[in-house]
Every structure is written in C-alpha cells, then in structure tokens.
Amino acid sequence: xxGSTTLAKxxxxxxxxxxxxxxxxxxxxxxxxxxxxxxxxxxxxxTRWNGISPEKIFxxxxxxxxxxxxxxxxxxxxxxxxxxxxxxxxxxxxGILLATFLDAGGKKFNIFKIIWFLPLLMSSVAVGYLFxxxxxxxxxxxxxxxxxxxxxxxxxxxxxxxxxxxxxxxxCWQFIPFYMVYYMAGYSSIDxxxxxxxxxxxxTRTQYVTKIALPMLVxxxxxxxVLSITGSLKYxxxxxxxxxxxxxxxxxxxxxxxxxESFSKYNMGYGSSIAGGMFILITxxxxxxxxxxxRNKED
Amino acid sequence: MKxxxxxxxxxxxxxxxxxxxxxxxxxxxxxxAAGSAEAGSVEAGASDAAAPAASTxxxxxxxxxxIATDEPDKTIWSYAVDQYNANDSAASxxxxxxxxxxxxxxxxKLSVAMSAGECPDVYLHWTGGPMREYIKSGYAxxxxxxxxxxxxxxxxxxAALEQCTVDGKIYALPVKNQSVAVVFYDKKMWQEKGYExxxxxxxxxxxxxxxxxxxxxxxxxxxxxxxTGSMYYCYLVARYGGSEVITDAYNQSGSLVNxxxxxxxxxxxxxxxxxxxxxxxxxxxxxNGEDRALLYQGAGMMLHGSWQVASIKSENPxxxxxxxxxxxxxxxxxxxxxxxxxxxxGDNFLxxxxxxxxxxxAVKMVAYYASDEWKQLDIDxxxxxxxxxxxxxEPAWKDIIGIIENASSVQLWWDQYLPSSVAEVHKSSTQKLxxxxxxxxxxxxxxxxxxxxxxxxxxxx
Numbered sequence: 001x002x003g004s005t006t007l008a009k010x011x012x013x014x015x016x017x018x019x020x021x022x023x024x025x026x027x028x029x030x031x032x033x034x035x036x037x038x039x040x041x042x043x044x045x046x047t048r049w050n051g052i053s054p055e056k057i058f059x060x061x062x063x064x065x066x067x068x069x070x071x072x073x074x075x076x077x078x079x080x081x082x083x084x085x086x087x088x089x090x091x092x093x094x095g096i097l098l099a100t101f102l103d104a105g106g107k108k109f110n111i112f113k114i115i116w117f118l119p120l121l122m123s124s125v126a127v128g129y130l131f132x133x134x135x136x137x138x139x140x141x142x143x144x145x146x147x148x149x150x151x152x153x154x155x156x157x158x159x160x161x162x163x164x165x166x167x168x169x170x171x172c173w174q175f176i177p178f179y180m181v182y183y184m185a186g187y188s189s190i191d192x193x194x195x196x197x198x199x200x201x202x203x204t205r206t207q208y209v210t211k212i213a214l215p216m217l218v219x220x221x222x223x224x225x226v227l228s229i230t231g232s233l234k235y236x237x238x239x240x241x242x243x244x245x246x247x248x249x250x251x252x253x254x255x256x257x258x259x260x261e262s263f264s265k266y267n268m269g270y271g272s273s274i275a276g277g278m279f280i281l282i283t284x285x286x287x288x289x290x291x292x293x294x295r296n297k298e299d
Numbered sequence: 300m301k302x303x304x305x306x307x308x309x310x311x312x313x314x315x316x317x318x319x320x321x322x323x324x325x326x327x328x329x330x331x332a333a334g335s336a337e338a339g340s341v342e343a344g345a346s347d348a349a350a351p352a353a354s355t356x357x358x359x360x361x362x363x364x365x366i367a368t369d370e371p372d373k374t375i376w377s378y379a380v381d382q383y384n385a386n387d388s389a390a391s392x393x394x395x396x397x398x399x400x401x402x403x404x405x406x407x408k409l410s411v412a413m414s415a416g417e418c419p420d421v422y423l424h425w426t427g428g429p430m431r432e433y434i435k436s437g438y439a440x441x442x443x444x445x446x447x448x449x450x451x452x453x454x455x456x457x458a459a460l461e462q463c464t465v466d467g468k469i470y471a472l473p474v475k476n477q478s479v480a481v482v483f484y485d486k487k488m489w490q491e492k493g494y495e496x497x498x499x500x501x502x503x504x505x506x507x508x509x510x511x512x513x514x515x516x517x518x519x520x521x522x523x524x525x526x527t528g529s530m531y532y533c534y535l536v537a538r539y540g541g542s543e544v545i546t547d548a549y550n551q552s553g554s555l556v557n558x559x560x561x562x563x564x565x566x567x568x569x570x571x572x573x574x575x576x577x578x579x580x581x582x583x584x585x586x587n588g589e590d591r592a593l594l595y596q597g598a599g600m601m602l603h604g605s606w607q608v609a610s611i612k613s614e615n616p617x618x619x620x621x622x623x624x625x626x627x628x629x630x631x632x633x634x635x636x637x638x639x640x641x642x643x644x645g646d647n648f649l650x651x652x653x654x655x656x657x658x659x660x661a662v663k664m665v666a667y668y669a670s671d672e673w674k675q676l677d678i679d680x681x682x683x684x685x686x687x688x689x690x691x692x693e694p695a696w697k698d699i700i701g702i703i704e705n706a707s708s709v710q711l712w713w714d715q716y717l718p719s720s721v722a723e724v725h726k727s728s729t730q731k732l733x734x735x736x737x738x739x740x741x742x743x744x745x746x747x748x749x750x751x752x753x754x755x756x757x758x759x760x
Contacts, residue, residue: 048756050432050435050436051410051414052409052410052413052418052432052433052438053413053432053435053436053437054416054436054437055436132582132584132587135582136579136582136583137577137578137579137582138577138578138579138583153578153579155578155579155582156582157523157579157581157582158523158580158581158582158583158734159579159581159582159734160731160734160736163582243523243582244523244524244525245727246523246525246581246727246730247523247581247582247730247731247733247734247736248727248728248730248734248736249727260723261720263406263407264719264723265719265720265722265723266410266429266432266719266720267720268414
C-alpha cells in the first residue's frame with residue numbers, strides 16, 4: 001500500500017525508537033541521580049537550612065565565605081591530599097608489580113590472583129571493623145609484636161600523629177587489588193604477537209616488560225592515576241567506620257566533614273557548600289592532572 | 300507499542316523506588332505516567348513550599364517510627380500498639396502502623412523523611428537540640444492541652460516531663476528508661492582489695508593512685524565515640540561550677556570559658572598524664588562494648604549511662620551479681636550543688652506530627668506507655684520507666700534509684716542538650732583532652748566559639 005520506501009522508513013523509525021528505549025533509562029537515571037543532585041547541592045549551598053525544615057532561608061554567598069575561611073575544611077582538604085599522595089605512591093607501583101608478576105606467571109599463579117584479590121571483595125565497613133581490631137591498642141597485631149620484643153603498647157588509631165597514616169595503610173591494603181586487576185586487564189589487551197616478536201628478536205623477558213609492555217601500559221596507568229586521585233579525594237566509608245574523623249580532627253576528610261555538618265549538626269546548607277567545594281576542587285585537580293598528562297603525550 | 304509500555308513501567312518503577320527510598324512511606328506523587336511522574340519527583344524534592352506535613356484526619360493510619368528492632372525492646376514497644384489496635388481501633392477508626400528501624404540509621408532516616416515532607420505521625424527522638432530543630436521546623440505539635448485532658452501529668456515524673464517542655468509547652472512524652480551517668484564497679488573485687496567508695500575527687504584520686512600501684516587501670520573508658528569521655532568533663536564542670544555553667548552559656552548569660560571548664564579540663568589532662576585511663580583510650584569503641592570488656596577484665600570502675608545495667612546483665616551474668624554503682628564524687632571546695640546527676644529521664648521520647656482527632660488518638664496510644672501494666676513490663680525488662688512510683692528489685696538498680704532520688708536536679712547530657720552543631724564541637728574538642736593535645740582553655744574556647752556562631756547564625760530568623 002505504501003510503496004517500496006516503507007521498509008527503509010520503517011527500519012529507520014524502529015531503530016530510532018529502539019535507541020530511545022535503550023537510552024531512556026540511562027538518561028533518566030543520570031538526570032535523577034547525577035544532574036539533579038549537583039544542581040540541588042549548589043542551590044542548597046546558598047541557603048541556611050537544617051535539612052528537615054520545609055523552609056530554606058536564602059543567605060547568598062554566606063556559606064561560601066564561611067567555607068573559604070574555614071580552617072577545618074582546609075585541614076580536611078590537606079588530609080585528603082595526603083591520602084591522595086600516599087595512595088599514588090604506594091598503590092600504583094605495587095599494583096603494577098603484582099600485575100606484572102601475575103601476567104608473567106600465567107595460570108600457575110592463579111592462587112595468588114585469588115588471594116590478592118580478596119581484600120577488594122570485602123565491604124569497606126567490614127574492612128574497617130577488621131582493622132579496628134587488628135590495630136587495637138590492647139591485643140592488636142602491632143601491640144602483640146611489640147610486646148613480644150619487650151616493647152610497650154602501640155596506639156595507632158587513637159594517636160593524632162599516626163591515625164591518618166594507619167587509615168591510609170588500610171585504604172592501600174583494600175585498593176591495591178583493584179589496580180592490580182586494572183593493570184592485568186591492561187596487560188591482556190597487549191597483543192600476544194608483540195611478545196612473540198620481541199622474543200624472536202632476541203629480547204629478554206625483562207626487556208620486554210620495560211621496553212614494550214610498560215610503555216604500552218601508559219594509557220592504563222594514566223586512567224588509573226585519575227581514578228586514584230578522584231577516589232582518594234572523595235574518600236569516606238573506611239575513615240568513618242575506623243575513626244569517625246577523630247581523634248580530634250586528625251583524620252577528618254572533606255567527605256566526613258560534609259557528612260557531620262549535614263547530618264549530625266543539621267547544617268544542610270553549609271554541608272551543601274562543602275559538597276560544592278569538594279566538587280569544584282576534585283574537578284579542578286582531576287582536570288589539571290589530565291591536562292598535564294595529555295600534554296606530555298603530544299610533545 | 301509493547302516497548303513503550305515496558306519503558307513507561309520501568310521509568311515509573313524507578314521513580315517509585317527513588318521516592319520510597321527517601322520517604323519510607325507511600326509516595327504522594329502518583330506514578331502513573333512515566334514522564335510527569337519523573338518531573339513530579341524532582342519537584343517534590345526541591346519544593347520549598349511543601350507545608351509542614353502535619354497530616355490531618357483523612358488518613359486513618361497513624362504511622363509510628365521507633366527503634367525497637369531487637370528484644371526486649373520489641374516487646375516493650377509493641378505493647379501500646381497492640382493494646383490500642385485491640386481496644387480503641389474499633390471505636391476511633393484509627394490503626395497504628397509501627398515501623399521499627401535500626402538505631403544507627405534511625406536519625407538519618409528521620410531527617411531524610413522530614414526533608415521530603417514525609418514525617419511520620421508519631422516518632423521517637425532523644426529531646427535536646429534535635430527536638431528544638433523539629434519544633435522549629437513544625438514537625439512537633441504542642442500537646443499540653445491533650446496531656447492535661449487525659450490526666451497524664453500525674454503519671455509521669457515531673458523532671459521527665461520537664462525535659463519535653465519548651466517555653467512552657469509540652470512537645471513530647473517520655474517513654475522508656477531513666478538513664479543517668481553513674482560510676483559502676485565490681486563490689487567483689489573492691490571488697491577483696493579493700494577499696495572504699497570515694498566521696499570526693501580527692502578520695503577518688505587517692506583511690507586511683509592505689510589502683511595504679513596494684514596494677515589496675517582505674518577507669519574503663521572507650522572514647523572513640525567521644526560522648527563517653529565527655530561525661531567526665533560534664534560531671535567535673537557541674538561539680539565545680541554547678542549545672543548553671545551550661546544552662547547560662549546556652550541562655551547567653553554566661554561563657555563556657557571560666558574556672559569550672561578550666562578545672563574540668565585540667566583534671567582530665569592530669570588524670571591522663573597519671574595513666575588513670577586505658578591505653579589507646581581514644582581508639583576504643585563503646586559501640587562494641589570495649590569499655591565493658593575492660594571492666595570485666597578487672598579495670599577499676601566505669602562512668603557510664605545506667606542502660607549499661609541491661610547490657611551487663613545479658614552479656615555477663617556472673618559479673619552482674621557483683622555490680623554496684625555510686626554517684627560521681629564531689630568537689631569538696633565547691634559551693635555548687637553536689638548531688639546533681641547527668642542523664643536523661645525517659646531516654647526515648649515520642650513527638651507527634653499530626654493534628655485534630657488523629658493527634659488525640661496518637662497521644663492516647665502513647666498513654667499506654669504510662670499504664671501500670673506497661674510499667675511492670677518495662678521494669679521486668681531491666682528498665683526504670685519515667686513514671687511516678689517506678690521501682691526495681693535489681694541490686695544495681697537499687698543503687699541507681701537511690702542516686703536519682705537523692706539528686707536535686709538532672710542535667711541532660713551536653714551532647715543532647717546543646718544545639719546539634721555545638722554538640723559535635725563539644726564532643727570532638729573534649730576528646731582532645733584525652734590525649735593531652737589541647738589545653739583546657741582552648742577546649743573551652745572552641746566550644747564557646749561554636750555557641751557564639753550558633754547564636755549569630757540563628758539570631759536573624
């Protein structure tokens with residue numbers, strides 16, 4: 001009835017509908033859980049609001065002024081930077097080493113693969129409690145070792161000088177497996193024939209890794225670095241479980257500070273500006289990092 | 300066509316789950332058409348104009364939120380709900396829908412529900428700072444008239460009702476327990492070692508020195524939660540300067556930077572230096588009962604809330620047999636009232652977010668928590684209800700009741716009494732006394748600054 005073009009048109013229309021149907025859930029999810037919260041956070045940051053009242057009082061830039069002059073926020077930011085720096089220094093090399101080891105070993109090292117992957121399978125809250133006991137001053141691992149050699153008790157989490165580093169250690173323990181798997185995936189995407197060609201050309205295994213595999217892994221490393229930076233700047237759960245930001249403010253991170261302001265102190269307006277500040281700082285740092293890394297590539 | 304339907308259903312389902320995740324109650328936005336429902340959910344979240352959702356009479360279900368997820372709380376809390384639904388429902392047409400939530404998540408769930416305009420009709424809280432926020436936001440109704448009409452005033456402890464009263468109006472009813480901070484000790488161990496109950500701080504210090512010489516850690520304290528250590532601070536302040544120190548500061552007629560807070564801070568620092576507290580005190584967690592564990596392992600004494608009696612009874616019945624309690628020692632050189640106790644008379648409180656008949660029926664339901672039968676049930680489960688004539692035969696409770704009866708006044712724990720923003724600062728700053736990382740003056744100043752900031756920010760509105 002409609003002639004010979006119908007089939008093509010129908011096909012076009014069908015694929016348009018199909019695309020819409022497949023995209024709609026993602027777009028709706030993005031709008032509801034991503035775009036709307038960000039917009040709402042910035043809107044709330046301009047108000048004084050206790051988080052429960054239907055009434056929000058518009059206070060303009062008051063919260064942002066307060067944020068810029070808030071020593072506690074900047075201390076928390078400093079702690080985040082420490083977490084970020086140590087995470088990069090510790091997690092990246094160990095992750096690459098483990099991945100290289102497993103990649104070289106093949107199937108016979110599967111047992112290591114499983115054991116090393118275990119920490120990532122546990123929930124952060126479980127890891128937090130586990131290490132709360134493992135690092136405990138009374139009967140914890142370090143105290144037990146110290147007492148074995150005639151030393152005193154070691155208080156890692158209750159000491160303002162060491163608490164942050166103890167927590168960072170646990171964060172590394174938890175996330176090294178993630179980067180290990182990430183780099184393993186990077187290795188497996190390198191074509192087998194490159195390895196064969198290198199060996200045929202007389203390269204040793206070490207030469208293959210340092211001269212061929214690692215350079216080819218650079219894009220993976222770059223994205224891992226960005227992941228690690230953003231991850232450690234917005235870190236929350238383990239710290240909240242293990243120390244709650246204490247003792248004092250020694251392990252306070254931006255995210256735990258935001259949580260406390262919003263939900264414990266009922267300052268949802270100010271909490272929102274902390275969240276907004278985090279958003280800006282993290283975007284800035286991640287953006288600069290990506291820019292610097294990509295610029296080097298073009299040189 | 301089929302795909303469209305599926306898409307619409309999926310979108311609607313997503314909107315519904317996102318709403319219920321916030322509200323915990325049936326969403327008010329109909330999720331019929333995918334597109335409009337999605338827009339609706341955004342509006343519902345963002346709307347500033349949503350009226351303080353005190354629901355009126357058209358809904359015949361009274362939603363009731365509490366934290367009774369475990370025994371014996373389940374039995375204690377279900378009593379009034381069951382009684383009301385069995386005896387009064389038929390006549391009034393209302394039924395009670397009880398929604399228990401795990402304690403840890405409760406406060407946050409309640410805040411989220413309130414911000415979404417989905418506040419339950421009856422809900423549990425702990426008075427103090429948060430209750431004032433609820434009242435300010437219009438989520439707690441004045442029930443003074445109904446309390447008088449039902450003759451409930453005679454049933455409750457006066458001091459307990461006082462804790463529910465703001466500006467002469469009653470906004471809540473006390474329910475579960477009278478919790479006061481007392482010093483627990485092991486009677487048997489103390490008898491064997493020849494320790495005497497210290498009446499004054501000087502005697503307490505002498506006792507602590509003796510304990511140290513015997514190789515015993517004097518205080519069983521787990522201070523990662525911060526409010527546990529804060530009890531020492533609050534008591535020392537109250538003993539030296541009286542309860543007025545904190546009430547004056549809150550009424551803006553005094554400052555927290557004074558001799559009393561200096562005395563308290565310096566005492567704690569001194570005790571820390573002398574090793575009266577366990578190693579790693581700031582990393583031990585009271586949520587895991589690490590302070591009780593220290594007491595079982597032979598620490599000297601434990602300053603804690605009286606709810607510990609029930610925990611110790613179920614956790615360590617052998618230890619419980621010798622459990623004793625005494626009031627916090629006195630500062631002999633002070634002229635302040637030396638019998639005041641730190642605590643809360645009710646522990647759990649209920650406020651109402653409904654009006655008219657529904658409010659009256661809700662209060663009637665809660666009035667079952669003031670009946671003689673419930674009183675006995677509560678006592679049998681190891682509590683001391685905030686009702687007149689409540690007693691207990693348990694030996695540890697006899698000590699505690701003696702302390703309460705002897706007390707001239709009850710000072711609510713600072714972290715509940717102060718506005719929430721100041722309470723957090725109070726907790727984190729006093730924690731720094733326990734590793735000697737901040738001086739008593741700085742701790743006091745930090746708290747006063749937080750109070751000042753609170754008043755500046757809230758003076759305009």
